[in-house]
Amino acid sequence: MKRGIYLLLLLSMSVHFLANAQDNAGLTLPNGFKANLFAENIGSARHIAISKNGVVFAKLNRADKQGRTIIRLADENKDGISDKITGWANYGGTGIYLTGNALYASSNEAVFKYQLDGNDEVVNPLSPITVVSGLINRRQHESKSITFDKSNNMYVNIGAYSNACQDKDRTPGAQGMMPCPILDSAGGIWKFDASKENQTYGDGKRYATGLRNVVGLDWNSQANKLYVAQHGRDQLNTFFPSLYTDAQNAELPAETFYEINEGDNAGWPYVYYDNFQHKKIVSPEYGGDGKKEGASDIKNPAVAFPAHMAPMGVLFYTGNQFPEKYKNGAFITFHGSWNRAPLPQEGFFVAFVPFKNGKATGEWEIFANGFAGTMDGTKITSTRNAKARPCGLAQGPDGSIYVSDDTKGSIFKISYQK
Amino acid sequence: MGNRKIRYFLFGAVVMFLFVSIKTQAQNLENGKKIYQTRCLVCHQADGGGVPNMNAPLDGSTNVVGNDIARLVKIIKNGFNERVELDGLYYSNSMTPNPDLTPAQISDVLSYIRTSWSNKATKVTIAQVQQGIKGNQKTSTK
Numbered sequence: 001m002k003r004g005i006y007l008l009l010l011l012s013m014s015v016h017f018l019a020n021a022q023d024n025a026g027l028t029l030p031n032g033f034k035a036n037l038f039a040e041n042i043g044s045a046r047h048i049a050i051s052k053n054g055v056v057f058a059k060l061n062r063a064d065k066q067g068r069t070i071i072r073l074a075d076e077n078k079d080g081i082s083d084k085i086t087g088w089a090n091y092g093g094t095g096i097y098l099t100g101n102a103l104y105a106s107s108n109e110a111v112f113k114y115q116l117d118g119n120d121e122v123v124n125p126l127s128p129i130t131v132v133s134g135l136i137n138r139r140q141h142e143s144k145s146i147t148f149d150k151s152n153n154m155y156v157n158i159g160a161y162s163n164a165c166q167d168k169d170r171t172p173g174a175q176g177m178m179p180c181p182i183l184d185s186a187g188g189i190w191k192f193d194a195s196k197e198n199q200t201y202g203d204g205k206r207y208a209t210g211l212r213n214v215v216g217l218d219w220n221s222q223a224n225k226l227y228v229a230q231h232g233r234d235q236l237n238t239f240f241p242s243l244y245t246d247a248q249n250a251e252l253p254a255e256t257f258y259e260i261n262e263g264d265n266a267g268w269p270y271v272y273y274d275n276f277q278h279k280k281i282v283s284p285e286y287g288g289d290g291k292k293e294g295a296s297d298i299k300n301p302a303v304a305f306p307a308h309m310a311p312m313g314v315l316f317y318t319g320n321q322f323p324e325k326y327k328n329g330a331f332i333t334f335h336g337s338w339n340r341a342p343l344p345q346e347g348f349f350v351a352f353v354p355f356k357n358g359k360a361t362g363e364w365e366i367f368a369n370g371f372a373g374t375m376d377g378t379k380i381t382s383t384r385n386a387k388a389r390p391c392g393l394a395q396g397p398d399g400s401i402y403v404s405d406d407t408k409g410s411i412f413k414i415s416y417q418k
Numbered sequence: 419m420g421n422r423k424i425r426y427f428l429f430g431a432v433v434m435f436l437f438v439s440i441k442t443q444a445q446n447l448e449n450g451k452k453i454y455q456t457r458c459l460v461c462h463q464a465d466g467g468g469v470p471n472m473n474a475p476l477d478g479s480t481n482v483v484g485n486d487i488a489r490l491v492k493i494i495k496n497g498f499n500e501r502v503e504l505d506g507l508y509y510s511n512s513m514t515p516n517p518d519l520t521p522a523q524i525s526d527v528l529s530y531i532r533t534s535w536s537n538k539a540t541k542v543t544i545a546q547v548q549q550g551i552k553g554n555q556k557t558s559t560k
Contacts, residue, residue: 044471061471139501139510163512170514171497238460238514338469341460384467384475407470 025412026387027370032323035368035414038402039082042071042409046094047145047313048392048402049103051120056082056411058392058404059096059105069093070105072122073411080413088125094143094215095156096392104154104194106144108137111156113194132199136161136186140169141213147226149219154194155226156204159213160187164233164285165269172239176285180269183209187268189217189228189260208260210298212268216314216393222328223358226260227302229311229332233272233283234339240284248290250340251276255309256301257332257353257360267298275304302360308337309347313393313403316355321399322416329355331367333390333403336383344379348372348386350393350403368414371405446541450530453523457516458531466535474509476531481505483532483539490542491550494524521547 024035044061051057056073063069068087075082095106103114103122110133115123131154135144141159148154160182166174180187185201188209192199208228216229237249244252253272258264267273271280271294280298282288305311313333317326329352336347352367353360372380373387380386392404400415454462458476462468466477476482481489481504497515501508519527521544529541 139499139508140512142510168515169499169512172514235460238457338463338472339460341463342455382463382465382467383469384463385465389470 025410026373027368027412027414029368029414032418033368033414033416035412036080037410038075038080038413039073039085039411040409042073042085042411044092044406045071045404045409045411046143046391046406047096048394048404048411049096049098050394050396050402051098051116052397053120054397055120056394056396056402057096057098057103057105058409058411059093060409061094061406062092063090070096072120074120080415082411088122089128095146097146097148097154099148099152099194104131104146104148106146106156108142108144109133109135111144111146111154111192129197131194131197132156132192132204134200135190141186141231143213143215145215145217147217147219148194149226150221150224152194154192155207155217155219156190156192157211157214157217157228158186158188158190159215160211160268162269163235164283166285170235170239174285176269176283178286182269187211189214189226191262207262208258208264208266210264210266210268210270211258216311216332218314218316218330220259220316220328220330220355220358221318222316222355223259225358227257227314227316227330228260229257229314230255230266230268231310232256232307233268234308236284243284243290246342249307250343251307253281253307254301254304255307255311255334257303257305257311257314257330258299259302259360260299264299265297266301267294270294271298273301273304275306303353303362303364305332305334305351305364306346308339310335310337312391315393315395315401317395317401319395319399319401325354326352328358329353330360331393331401332364333393335389335391335406336372336380336386338383341381344381345383345386346379348380348389350390368403368412371403443541446526447530447533449523450526450528451534453519453527454530457514458527461511461513466531466537468509469511471507472509472511473513474504474507477535477537479505479537483537487528487542487546488550488553490528491524491547492554494519494527495551495554521551 027035043064045058058071060069070089071087073082074084091107093107111131112128138161145157165180168174190204191207192204213231214228232253236244254275280294282292315331334347337345350368371388388405391406403412461473468475497513499512532539
């Protein structure tokens, strides 16, 4: 009897495993790629980081049932599925980054540093070092995403707590403030020395400005430059129905991916990028009419994507597992839109951006699709119906990549086999 | 007029009354739907589902089907960004105010969101909206 039950259990587990492996966890991938669920239902998994031993750390936006916000996932039997899940920390947030033996994680106001031992266990879970605190959090665009260059400098996104810097946010007829006072402390990327403790704004430097909300950012080590993906402004049609139709709003403005040099200005809130005219257009809150061009010293995007798809994570691929074309190119997760309504929503996929000699070619393609769970090609009309929404991205030591989902908390592992 | 004629007349009047009132009720909901589509759908989505972590859902919301009409009126008129817990979750976006909507329009859109999708609450009358506006004015001058 007992043996029968074990057999049944084993059988159902292997059927589950096979089904999971065969259908690529529901994803559509280029030839030769495979996907499986590394973890499921771990909570609102935002960004992820992976140690050199393959342990995955996921930052949760909200505490899980056990009150944890950093989840450690180990795959001890090496079958590609996490089998030992632990966690700690009590602050929600998005950012997590692993460099050397230190793990950095962010709340929506601060960045903390943890030491890892030789087994990738955190040495000081209850007493992290505060690297920087007091960063602006007014809920809207609150994620403090982080990345690092090769000289231990940390780059933190501080999103603008506004749609278009109107004197009353998201209010019809409200004017754009001139100059936009938000830009002093938000709407850009700040740089801090990661070896220092207890820093605040004064210790850092505004590295780039005019970026409404960046959630995905990564250091391109081949070009030795920062790259960031911006969420473009919303609601051109709702506030300016005489200038923009619903259909135009669904396609404007572009979501943009920038190569950032110190001091760059991407133009928010004064301009937005129009991917049809290939121009920076003055925002209607600042007197624009959909055609008038903005100042010429504003940064052009390296790549422009369809509107409102919400880029969440950027990863420059440095592994050796994937085919040559992926090397040093960028993967970008798209959370999926809401502001294309009443038109169908778009996104819910991972894109690949090819690079040549450290420069984006300007092209992009869909790499992994199907996260929303509509395999029959039907479109998502209400964002909550998407089964999974891609968010975090990280590369494992074997060159596989991992994608997190912050709705149900799945982690997908994507690998290539010759 | 004979008795029978009076009865016919009364019957006709009742039918007419019912017809007109059902029709205006349907018109109210139709009107509420139009307001919803032009002003609310973008954030709260066609199925009232909202956007996870950003825009609160109206479908299935305890407050939307609840009895505090004055609170709903205030939210529609003034917008909403108090970031309070709503059915256990928080939302990060700022809701657009609608100071130009008349009490009749507010009752239409509230009736629409309270009776659509899985929501099965009572409709909201113009009198209830007016009462709500008065109550909100009192509490805000305190």
